[in-house]
Amino acid sequence: MKSEITWKIGGQQGEGIDSTGEILATTLMQQGFQIASYKHFASRIKGGHTYYHIRASHTPIHYQGDTTDILVALDKESYEHNIGAMSSGGFVLMENKKEEKVEEADGCTVIHASFTKMAEELGNKIIRNMIALGSTIYLMGLHYDIFKPLVERKFLRKGQSLVDLNVNALKKGYEYVQNLGLTPYKLETPQPKQQALLTGNEAFAFGAVASGCRFLSAYPITPASEIMEYMKKNLPKVGGVAVQAEDELAGLLMAVGAGYAGVRSMTSTSGPGFSLKTEAIGLAGVSETPVVIVNSQRGGPGTGLPTKYEQGDLNTMIYAGHGDIPRIVLAPSTVEECMYMASTAFNLAEKYQCPVIVALDLVLSLNKQTCPDYQADRFEPIDRGKLLTEEQLAELDEFRFKRYRLTEDGISPRAIPGQKGGVHTANSNEHSETGHITEEPEIRTAMMNKRLGKLQPFKMKGYEFIGQDEHPVETLFIGFGSTRGVLEEVVNELNAQGEDTALAQIKVLYPFQAEGLKELIDGARRVIVVENNWSGQLSGMLQKELQVGSKLQTVKKYSGDPFTKTEILEQIAQKMKEVV
Amino acid sequence: MAVTLKDYRGDVSTWCPGCGHFGVMSGIQKACLNLGLEPHEVAVISGIGCSGKVSEYMRSYGFHTLHGRSLPVAQAVKLANSGLKVIASGGDGDGYGIGAGHFTHAARRNVDMTYVVMDNRVYGLTKGQTSPTSMQGYVSNTSPEGSGEREVKPLELALGAGASFVAQGFSGDIKGLIDLIAEAMKHPGFALVNVFSPCVTYNKINTYDFYRENIVDINDLEDYDPSDKAAAYAKIIEHDGLLKGIVYKQERPAYHTYLKDYPETPIAFNDIEPDSQVLDELWSAFK
Numbered sequence: 127m128k129s130e131i132t133w134k135i136g137g138q139q140g141e142g143i144d145s146t147g148e149i150l151a152t153t154l155m156q157q158g159f160q161i162a163s164y165k166h167f168a169s170r171i172k173g174g175h176t177y178y179h180i181r182a183s184h185t186p187i188h189y190q191g192d193t194t195d196i197l198v199a200l201d202k203e204s205y206e207h208n209i210g211a212m213s214s215g216g217f218v219l220m221e222n223k224k225e226e227k228v229e230e231a232d233g234c235t236v237i238h239a240s241f242t243k244m245a246e247e248l249g250n251k252i253i254r255n256m257i258a259l260g261s262t263i264y265l266m267g268l269h270y271d272i273f274k275p276l277v278e279r280k281f282l283r284k285g286q287s288l289v290d291l292n293v294n295a296l297k298k299g300y301e302y303v304q305n306l307g308l309t310p311y312k313l314e315t316p317q318p319k320q321q322a323l324l325t326g327n328e329a330f331a332f333g334a335v336a337s338g339c340r341f342l343s344a345y346p347i348t349p350a351s352e353i354m355e356y357m358k359k360n361l362p363k364v365g366g367v368a369v370q371a372e373d374e375l376a377g378l379l380m381a382v383g384a385g386y387a388g389v390r391s392m393t394s395t396s397g398p399g400f401s402l403k404t405e406a407i408g409l410a411g412v413s414e415t416p417v418v419i420v421n422s423q424r425g426g427p428g429t430g431l432p433t434k435y436e437q438g439d440l441n442t443m444i445y446a447g448h449g450d451i452p453r454i455v456l457a458p459s460t461v462e463e464c465m466y467m468a469s470t471a472f473n474l475a476e477k478y479q480c481p482v483i484v485a486l487d488l489v490l491s492l493n494k495q496t497c498p499d500y501q502a503d504r505f506e507p508i509d510r511g512k513l514l515t516e517e518q519l520a521e522l523d524e525f526r527f528k529r530y531r532l533t534e535d536g537i538s539p540r541a542i543p544g545q546k547g548g549v550h551t552a553n554s555n556e557h558s559e560t561g562h563i564t565e566e567p568e569i570r571t572a573m574m575n576k577r578l579g580k581l582q583p584f585k586m587k588g589y590e591f592i593g594q595d596e597h598p599v600e601t602l603f604i605g606f607g608s609t610r611g612v613l614e615e616v617v618n619e620l621n622a623q624g625e626d627t628a629l630a631q632i633k634v635l636y637p638f639q640a641e642g643l644k645e646l647i648d649g650a651r652r653v654i655v656v657e658n659n660w661s662g663q664l665s666g667m668l669q670k671e672l673q674v675g676s677k678l679q680t681v682k683k684y685s686g687d688p689f690t691k692t693e694i695l696e697q698i699a700q701k702m703k704e705v706v
Numbered sequence: 707m708a709v710t711l712k713d714y715r716g717d718v719s720t721w722c723p724g725c726g727h728f729g730v731m732s733g734i735q736k737a738c739l740n741l742g743l744e745p746h747e748v749a750v751i752s753g754i755g756c757s758g759k760v761s762e763y764m765r766s767y768g769f770h771t772l773h774g775r776s777l778p779v780a781q782a783v784k785l786a787n788s789g790l791k792v793i794a795s796g797g798d799g800d801g802y803g804i805g806a807g808h809f810t811h812a813a814r815r816n817v818d819m820t821y822v823v824m825d826n827r828v829y830g831l832t833k834g835q836t837s838p839t840s841m842q843g844y845v846s847n848t849s850p851e852g853s854g855e856r857e858v859k860p861l862e863l864a865l866g867a868g869a870s871f872v873a874q875g876f877s878g879d880i881k882g883l884i885d886l887i888a889e890a891m892k893h894p895g896f897a898l899v900n901v902f903s904p905c906v907t908y909n910k911i912n913t914y915d916f917y918r919e920n921i922v923d924i925n926d927l928e929d930y931d932p933s934d935k936a937a938a939y940a941k942i943i944e945h946d947g948l949l950k951g952i953v954y955k956q957e958r959p960a961y962h963t964y965l966k967d968y969p970e971t972p973i974a975f976n977d978i979e980p981d982s983q984v985l986d987e988l989w990s991a992f993k
C-alpha cells in the first residue's frame with residue numbers, strides 16, 4: 127500500500143487545468159490526505175503551457191515533490207515538458223485523438239486515449255477533464271465515488287443533470303482505464319481530518335478578517351490579487367470595506383488613511399507595487415500610523431517575471447524609503463502560518479504604530495496546502511496598543527492633544543479622529559509633540575530617537591528550529607518563506623542518512639532577532655543559506671547581523687522556479703564534504 | 707459652550723503677509739462653523755506646499771501627508787470613519803501636477819468629501835517655479851523662455867473626470883468662498899472647490915487685481931443651470947475658466963452607497979472582535 131502519491135495535469139492555459147487540479151486536491155483533502163500543490167503558469171490569459179501538480183500524503187507536507195506518479199498530458203507539449211520528472215513506473219494519461227494504445231515509454235506506462243472523444247460521446251466537450259480525473263482515480267487505486275460530495279456542492283444548484291453528467295464522466299474515465307487491465311497504484315486512505323485546503327493569499331486574508339482588519343485598499347497585481355478579491359467579497363460580511371485603488375501608491379496611501387482614522391487596515395502587493403508604495407511606507411513611518419503591507423514576491427526587477435517565483439525583495443522590504451523608517455518585517459513559511467501571523471502583524475502595527483510588512487512569495491501565495499481547521503485561540507487576542515478612550519482623553523484635557531508625546535518607551539498614546547479630546551494633526555513633516563511642523567534640532571533629535579528607538583525592545587522568536595529537538599547541529603540550513611517546504615525534506619533526508627542537520631526558518635526579517643539563532647550558528651560547523659535571489663540577500667543580512675564568516679555558504683536559484691529537493695541535495699553535496 | 711473661531715485656530719502661520727491662502731483657510735474654518743461642526747468632527751487632510759500647511763494652521767483633526775497624496779488618504783479617512791466631515795486641501799502643483807492621477811480618480815469615485823485647491827498658479831514654497839496651472843508663456847526659473855505648455859484647466863479637468871460638484875472661488879471674496887465651501891461640504895459626494903489664491907511673492911501675473919478685473923460671477927450669468935454639464939463646459943470655455951460660483955452640481959450616489967453592507971456607523975468605532983459564526987462560514991469555503 128502507498129501512503130503518498132503525486133499527480134500532475136498539463137495543458138494550455140484556458141483549458142480548465144486549475145479547476146481540474148483543485149477538484150482533485152479538494153477531494154483528496156476531504157479524504158484526509160495532506161496536500162501540497164504547485165501551479166506553473168505564464169503571464170497570458172489563454173494559451174501557453176500550464177500545469178497543476180499535487181502531492182497527497184498521510185503526513186504533513188509543505189512541498190509538492192520532485193517527481194510525478196501520474197501525469198495527465200492534454201497535449202504533446204505537456205508530455206514533453208513533464209516526462210522528465212516522472213517517477214519510474216509511473217502512468218501517463220495522454221490525450222491522443224488519433225490512436226488508442228498502451229505503451230511503455232520513457233520508463234512509464236503511457237495510456238493513449240482521447241478524453242475529448244469520450245466527452246463528445248457524453249454529449250459535452252466541457253466534461254473532458256472530469257473523464258481524465260476518473261481515469262486518474264482508478265490509477266491511484268481509489269473509487270470515483272469520493273468526488274461525489276464536491277461535485278454535488280459545485281453543480282447541484284445548476285441542476286441534477288449537471289451532477290449526473292459529471293459523475294458519468296468520472297465513471298467513464300474510470301472504467302476506460304479499468305478495462306485496460308493495468309495494475310494501478312494502491313493508495314491507502316488515511317484517517318479523516320478536520321482540515322481545509324487553501325492558498326497563502328487566502329489564509330492571510332482570512333487571518334486578517336479574524337484579526338479585526340476592516341479596510342483593504344490595493345491594486346491588482348500577480349501574485350497578490352487574490353487577497354484583494356477575497357477582501358472585496360468578505361470584508362462586507364464583517365462590516366469592513368475593500369477599495370480597488372487607482373494605483374499602487376494610492377493602495378497604500380488609502381490604507382494609511384484608514385489606519386490614521388482608527389481602522390485596522392492593510393494593502394497587498396508584489397515587488398513592482400512595493401517599489402511604488404515606498405513613499406507611503408515613509409509616510410506611515412514618520413506619522414506613526416499602523417498599517418499592514420503584504421508583499422508577495424515575484425521575479426524582479428522592473429516588471430521582471432510576473433508569474434514566476436523569487437525571493438529578491440528582502441532588501442527592499444527592510445530598507446525601502448529615504449531616511450530612517452521604523453518598520454517590522456515578518457515572513458511566514460506555510461499556509462497555516464500565513465493565517466495566524468496575520469494576527470501578529472495587526473497587533474504589532476498598532477502596538478508599535480508603524481508599518482508591518484509581511485513577506486510572502488509567489489509559491490506561498492498561490493499554491494494550496496492543507497491546513498488544520500482554524501482555531502480561534504491560536505490567533506493573538508486583538509491588542510490595540512496605546513489607543514485612548516474618550517474618557518481617557520477627557521482626563522488629559524488637552525486643547526492640542528500630544529499625539530507624538532515623548533514617552534519612556536517611545537510609543538505615544540493615540541486618538542481616533544472623531545474623539546472629542548484628541549484633536550491633533552498627524553504629520554509627515556518632522557513635528558513637535560502636538561504634531562506641528564518643526565525644524566528645531568533638539569525636537570528633531572528627540573523625535574528620531576523616539577520613532578526609531580521604540581522598536582528597540584521589540585522581541586519575538588525570530589526563527590523556528592526544524593529538525594530533531596533544538597540543539598546546535600553540524601550543518602545548519604537557513605531560509606525564509608516558502609523554501610521551508612523543500613528544506614524540511616532535505617533535512618529529513620540528510621538526517622536519515624546519518625547527517626546532523628536542521629533548518630532555522632527565519633520568521634522575523636526585521637528588526638533582526640539574534641536570540642537563539644546566534645547560538646545555533648556559533649555551534650554549527652557549516653551554515654548553508656538557501657534562497658531564491660541572485661545576490662544572496664538573506665546571507666548578506668546574516669553576515670551583517672551576526673558576522674557568520676566563511677562557514678556561511680549560499681545555495682541560490684533565480685530562474686523563476688522554486689528549488690526541487692534534488693537540486694538542493696546536488697548543490698550541497700560538495701559543501702557537505704568540505705571540512706570547515 | 708458654543709464653538710467659536712478660536713476653537714479652529716491652530717499653529718501660528720508662516721504664510722507671507724497678503725497670501726491668498728489666509729482667505730481660503732478662513733473660508734474653511736467659517737464654513738465649518740456655519741455648519742455647526744466642532745473641530746473633532748472635521749478632518750483636514752493636506753498635501754505639501756504652502757497650501758499643505760492648512761492642516762497645521764487650523765485646529766481640527768488633520769493629516770499633513772505627502773506632496774500630491776492628500777486625496778487617497780482623505781478618501782480612506784472618510785470611508786473608515788464616516789462620521790467625520792473630510793476636507794482634503796492642497797495647491798495646484800499638489801492636485802493638478804504630482805497628484806493629478808489621484809485627482810481624476812477621486813472625482814469619478816465620488817467619495818463624500820470636499821477638495822479645496824489653493825490655486826496660485828505657481829510653486830511658492832520652492833520659490834517660484836512654473837506650475838501646472840501657470841499660464842502658457844509664464845516666465846520663471848524653470849521656464850525662462852516662457853512656459854510652452856498649455857496650463858491645466860481645473861474646471862474642465864474636474865468635469866471630464868466626472869466630479870459631481872465643481873465650484874470655483876477667489877480668496878479676494880471670502881464671503882462667497884465660505885458659502886461655496888459650505889455648499890461643497892453639504893454635497894453628498896466628491897466636491898471640488900478650486901480657489902484662485904494669489905501668491906503675492908512669486909506670481910505677478912495672476913494677482914488679486916487680475917482676478918477682480920477678469921473673474922465673472924456665475925450668478926450674474928442669465929439662466930445658468932448648474933446641472934447642465936454642456937452649459938458648464940460652454941461657459942468655462944467662453945470665460946477661459948475665470949468664473950466663480952457653483953459651476954456644476956449633479957445628484958449622484960456617493961461611492962459608499964455602492965459598497966455592499968457598508969456600515970451606517972463609523973467603522974473606526976465598531977467592534978472588531980471576531981464573530982465565530984462568520985468565521986466558521988468563511989472557513990467552510992475552504993473545506
